[in-house]
Amino acid sequence: MENTLISIPIRLGRDRTLHIQQKPKSGITTAGGLLGALQSITSSIASRSGAIHLQHVPADAPAVLDVLGAPGTSHDVQNDITDSAQTIVVHTAPAEPLQIYLRWPRDAVGLARLHLQTADYPIRSAIEAPPPPLARELLVETRSGSVAGPLPMEHLLDVSTSSGPVGITLLPLRLEKAASSECKLSVKTSSGSVGVNAAVDPANAHAHLPGRDCAVALQTSSGSIRAVLGLTRSVSVRSTSGSQNLTGVLRDMSRDRRSDFSSSTTSGSQSIAVVAAADLDTTNPPAAEKAAPAEKKAADTESGFVCKHAAGSGSVRVVYPPAWEGTVEARSGSGSVAVTGGGVETDRPARNRVTGVKGARPLHHTDVSTGSGSISVKFGEA
Incomplete structure (x- = not known):
């Protein structure tokens, strides 16, 4: 069973940007020889079970980023916030996969830009239609993971992977006529x-x-x-x-x-x-x-x-x-x-x-x- 290791409030606003990034912890090394190879394989399999999830929550719920993991899992999360931007970096270890949930209230005001970025975690969206736009610009980027699920698009939707499939459905939006x-x-x-x-x-x-x-x-x-x-x-x-x-x-x-x-x-x-x-x-x-x-x-x-x-x-x-x-x-x-x-x-x-x-x-x-x-x-x- 996974526990919530940390819950970070998200500040929304049409003039704000939010950058969520998953990065492997630096300095992780494995022993050489057969043992090192086995540890590397095990770590690789474990890292792929972690993911970033994008999902709706009830309209009266707060916007948060929840980081979940097995009991006793260590976590290293940085949250830098200014008047116009918020950057959250989740450092992950291959042997301790995390589930990272961006929980978005229904009918909540969106952002100027939302950037989801991972090194090796897949990005999975379960956003439901028809929402207001999450952001005027939505960037979804992974180096060796996949991107899947429904995504809204207002002014810009940019999805990129270095090595991994993309399977998305464009969501209809409720937009003002003047948009x-x-x-x-x-x-x-x-x-x-x-x-x-x-x-x-x-x-x-x-x-x-x-x-x-x-x-x-x-x-x-x-x-x-x-x-x-x-x-x-x-x-x-x-x-x-x-x-x-x-x-x-x-x-x-x-x-x-x-x-x-x-x-x-x-x-x-x-x-x-x-x-x-x-x-x-x-x-x-x-x-x-x-x-x-x-x-x-x-x-x-x-x-x-x-x-x-x-x-x-x-x-x-x-x-x-x-x-x-x-x-x-x-x-x-x-x-x-x-x-x-x-x-x-x-x-x-x-x-x-x-x-x-x-x-x-x-x-x-x-x-x-x-x-x-x-x-x-x-x-x-x-």
């Missing part, structure tokens, strides 16, 4: 898989997606990427080695702005589906269509969706909804190329290159390429 819609989502790992909204049904995903003015960047050097994302101002998905399975939810087809959707992998296949949200409105002509001819021409040069999907080695499959109208160019260094769908006119200027166009006013553009592998682009239902 800015501009935001940034960044998820990066050097070695590990990435999942964002991976278990969310795309047909009902609108509550979990950032708005059109958001920038999204997902990146891994070694690992697969699976995500359900809104087609925002900028979506960039990159991997060196690993497959990509991406669903882009189309909720805003306004022609008065440009949006970029790019994916690339050096070695790995890509499966990309753009789906129309249930509440997509295509009946009202957007502002650019009502503009004068000169204004319309200027708007068209910097509007629409520009989609670029590239693989060094691997197949690429892209599917668009029936309402999508645009041009496409697909080419493969070695592999078959197909562009199909109702209302699509195609041309094959070379054996492994196909161009196509759909619609009387093809505003959007798609460019698909692979060095070695097949390509399939389809307009209409998959």
